[in-house]
Amino acid sequence: MNSRIPSLSNNNFGKLRGLPYLLILTWIFSLFNASAQTGYPYQNPDLDMETRVDDLLSRMTLEEKVSALSTDPSVPRLGIKGAPHIEGYHGVAMGGPANWAPKGDERVPTTQFPQAYGMGATWNPELIRKAGEIESIEARYIFQNPEIGKGGLVVRAPNADLGRDPRWGRTEEVLGEDPFLVGTLSTAFTKGLQGDDQKYWRTASLLKHFLANSNENTRDSSSSNFDMQLFYEYYGATFRRAIVEGGSNAYMAAYNAVNGVPAHIHPMHKEISMAKWGVNGIICTDGGGYTLLVRAHKAYDGFYRAAEGVIKAGLNQFLDNYREGVWGALAHGYLSEEDLDEVLRGVYRVMIKLGQLDPPEQVSYASIGCDGNPAPWTTPEHQEAALQMARESVVLLKNEKEVLPLNADKLGRVAVIGHLADTVLLDWYSGMPPFMSTPLDGIKEKVGAENVLFAPDNDYNAAVEAASQADVAIVVLGNHPYCDSERWGDCPDPGMGREAVDRKTLRLTNEYLAQRVFEANPNTILVLQSSFPYAINWSQENLPAIVHITHNGQSTGTALADVLFGDYNPGGKLTQTWPKSEEQLPDMMEYDIRKGHTYMYFNEEPLYPFGFGLSYTSFQWQDISINKSSVNKEEEKLLVTIKLKNTGPVKGDEVVQIYASFPESSARRPDKTLKGFKRVTLEPGETKKVQISVKLDDLAYYDTEKDRFVIEPGMIKILAGASSADIQLKDQFVIEE
Numbered sequence: 225m226n227s228r229i230p231s232l233s234n235n236n237f238g239k240l241r242g243l244p245y246l247l248i249l250t251w252i253f254s255l256f257n258a259s260a261q262t263g264y265p266y267q268n269p270d271l272d273m274e275t276r277v278d279d280l281l282s283r284m285t286l287e288e289k290v291s292a293l294s295t296d297p298s299v300p301r302l303g304i305k306g307a308p309h310i311e312g313y314h315g316v317a318m319g320g321p322a323n324w325a326p327k328g329d330e331r332v333p334t335t336q337f338p339q340a341y342g343m344g345a346t347w348n349p350e351l352i353r354k355a356g357e358i359e360s361i362e363a364r365y366i367f368q369n370p371e372i373g374k375g376g377l378v379v380r381a382p383n384a385d386l387g388r389d390p391r392w393g394r395t396e397e398v399l400g401e402d403p404f405l406v407g408t409l410s411t412a413f414t415k416g417l418q419g420d421d422q423k424y425w426r427t428a429s430l431l432k433h434f435l436a437n438s439n440e441n442t443r444d445s446s447s448s449n450f451d452m453q454l455f456y457e458y459y460g461a462t463f464r465r466a467i468v469e470g471g472s473n474a475y476m477a478a479y480n481a482v483n484g485v486p487a488h489i490h491p492m493h494k495e496i497s498m499a500k501w502g503v504n505g506i507i508c509t510d511g512g513g514y515t516l517l518v519r520a521h522k523a524y525d526g527f528y529r530a531a532e533g534v535i536k537a538g539l540n541q542f543l544d545n546y547r548e549g550v551w552g553a554l555a556h557g558y559l560s561e562e563d564l565d566e567v568l569r570g571v572y573r574v575m576i577k578l579g580q581l582d583p584p585e586q587v588s589y590a591s592i593g594c595d596g597n598p599a600p601w602t603t604p605e606h607q608e609a610a611l612q613m614a615r616e617s618v619v620l621l622k623n624e625k626e627v628l629p630l631n632a633d634k635l636g637r638v639a640v641i642g643h644l645a646d647t648v649l650l651d652w653y654s655g656m657p658p659f660m661s662t663p664l665d666g667i668k669e670k671v672g673a674e675n676v677l678f679a680p681d682n683d684y685n686a687a688v689e690a691a692s693q694a695d696v697a698i699v700v701l702g703n704h705p706y707c708d709s710e711r712w713g714d715c716p717d718p719g720m721g722r723e724a725v726d727r728k729t730l731r732l733t734n735e736y737l738a739q740r741v742f743e744a745n746p747n748t749i750l751v752l753q754s755s756f757p758y759a760i761n762w763s764q765e766n767l768p769a770i771v772h773i774t775h776n777g778q779s780t781g782t783a784l785a786d787v788l789f790g791d792y793n794p795g796g797k798l799t800q801t802w803p804k805s806e807e808q809l810p811d812m813m814e815y816d817i818r819k820g821h822t823y824m825y826f827n828e829e830p831l832y833p834f835g836f837g838l839s840y841t842s843f844q845w846q847d848i849s850i851n852k853s854s855v856n857k858e859e860e861k862l863l864v865t866i867k868l869k870n871t872g873p874v875k876g877d878e879v880v881q882i883y884a885s886f887p888e889s890s891a892r893r894p895d896k897t898l899k900g901f902k903r904v905t906l907e908p909g910e911t912k913k914v915q916i917s918v919k920l921d922d923l924a925y926y927d928t929e930k931d932r933f934v935i936e937p938g939m940i941k942i943l944a945g946a947s948s949a950d951i952q953l954k955d956q957f958v959i960e961e
Contacts, residue, residue, distance in 0.1 A: 377427045378474060473577070494537065505574045618796050628787075642737070880901060923940060
């Protein structure tokens with residue numbers, strides 16, 4: 225008899241006296257079953273993945289397979305604890321306004337970074353990677369800690385969609401409008417989430433939302449229409465990089481249709497992401513996306529055929545009430561058990577990478593949460609990373625006559641105005657931070673609470689009175705992340721947006737408060753706290769200083785005050801073109817970006833260009849060189865070197881941006897497009913040679929006739945500067961035939 229099963233000797237049996245006979249038998253059979261499971265091939269970490277998955281599927285019942293099509297692929301009978309999904313755009317979400325903690329469970333605090341829109345403004349892939357690492361550690365801790373034991377290890381992040389249009393209600397969720405920037409940062413985020421262990425992932429990165437999802441109004445039935453060149457070069461480019469370079473093996477389908485075919489049943493999953501990019505893991509529906517195939521897209525008359533369509537398209541997890549539809553499809557012969565096996569293979573490949581089928585002692589990350597260490601969100605490392613992310617996300621938009629930084633020692637009273645100044649607003653996908661520092665908190669720390677006059681903007685007379693009595697007035701204005709409304713789809717302020725609601729205007733509704741305050745005190749600084757661009761034309765023309773931050777970060781106030789009072793020199797850059805008005809933009813549903821979307825094709829003068837951001841110091845761009853004047857197509861990359869000097873009085877960051885231009889191309893291409901960047905720090909008077917690699921593959925265009933990327937021969941211009949509109953240096957090289 226197996227030594228794991230106690231013998232039923234008289235001594236052992238005596239311990240069972242008094243128990244119901246059925247309970248005794250159940251206990252005995254469970255012991256035999258548990259013993260038998262230890263030797264199954266699917267439990268053997270030394271076997272190859274496909275052998276293990278084959279074995280597991282052969283032992284699962286049809287009922288278990290249907291159940292595994294949910295986001296929790298546990299199989300209790302076989303001893304498998306699946307890893308469910310959690311939200312994680314800017315921190316693990318186990319609480320927050322939407323209360324992402326499991327129903328009825330107590331919320332768990334976690335490290336909260338600024339919104340993705342702010343994270344993108346750092347232009348710092350290493351910091352983004354660190355954020356992903358922190359999220360993954362906290363997710364493991366929550367999932368594996370025996371006193372908590374909730375959440376999951378499949379993290380719905382990053383959002384690899386692109387901010388094509390600033391009116392999009394979910395702009396806050398994305399890292400920017402440029403595919404190279406967003407692809408680079410998404411790849412870094414993915415690597416941070418998954419870790420660098422050769423065998424196991426710390427968590428699995430599930431990208432959102434595939435594909436071309438950047439409108440909310442009618443999103444459940446609308447179609448995003450564009451050609452295949454834009455598919456590969458723009459909308460799909462970010463996903464491809466996060467998958468091919470970052471290693472993500474999971475993503476969520478989008479609500480919309482792509483060129484008339486709903487994304488949930490589109491052949492792009494099998495023909496592109498699987499066949500060309502190597503995805504063979506999790507592809508899930510968006511919440512309710514399966515039923516919307518019938519109710520909104522009208523792609524099917526009933527849910528049985530819709531279930532068939534979703535599964536045969538390659539999707540393998542439903543965020544929906546799908547069971548009746550799948551069972552109906554099976555009963556009518558639309559689906560077979562083999563069809564379920566085909567898609568479920570991907571789910572269990574991911575579970576194996578997470579170590580969910582392996583003995584804990586062999587899994588690199590299995591001790592997290594079980595080792596007696598303090599909760600990671602309480603550690604200095606995690607808190608300092610959140611503060612650094614908040615600092616680096618600050619963008620200085622205007623600083624006339626060097627009004628900033630403020631000198632706390634020389635200031636008397638400071639007026640702080642606006643209800644946003646006394647809160648940290650969490651967004652719909654936020655978790656619950658362990659603490660929050662508001663702008664008002666941060667400013668009081670710098671100048672003392674007794675020197676601060678606070679006036680919420682619901683009393684304009686009080687705001688003007690406070691401003692008139694102060695040496696400087698700091699006005700905090702912006703949006704509410706979910707429109708200050710608990711009703712889904714409701715957004716009373718037309719300048720605001722959220723999931724399910726696009727913005728009707730780019731105007732800042734309460735910008736007139738800044739005008740009133742400015743009339744009372746010309747030393748007025750606007751802190752624009754927003755999840756997307758605003759057309760703050762009056763403020764840009766009249767106010768001496770403007771700073772942009774986003775919502776959600778637990779250290780928002782400390783970081784902002786550090787910038788305002790000169791303890792940190794801002795170096796953030798915008799990741800999206802800020803128009804002067806919505807009239808400068810094409811139709812919201814125009815997905816051919818060549819018609820005027822993004823800096824690559826925007827034909828008007830913007831309020832602020834892509835890549836823009838000021839500093840308290842100045843930089844001199846001294847020289848540019850390329851290591852080769854000509855290359856052949858087989859060479860992997862070339863090296864661009866920029867000589868940069870800090871000519872100002874303080875240490876500061878500059879983001880060196882490298883753009884490419886293709887004057888001899890036979891294809892239609894942008895006038896300039898980002899192909900490299902690096903955020904660098906220089907001391908006063910310091911000169912650095914900044915080296916940035918440019919891959920030849922990144923200079924290729926997608927030839928729709930040849931159905932592949934093509935590196936064209938000819939001259940390529942390399943443009944280096946501080947923004948897309950501030951090109952300082954130029955050079956060129958030739959790609960030979």
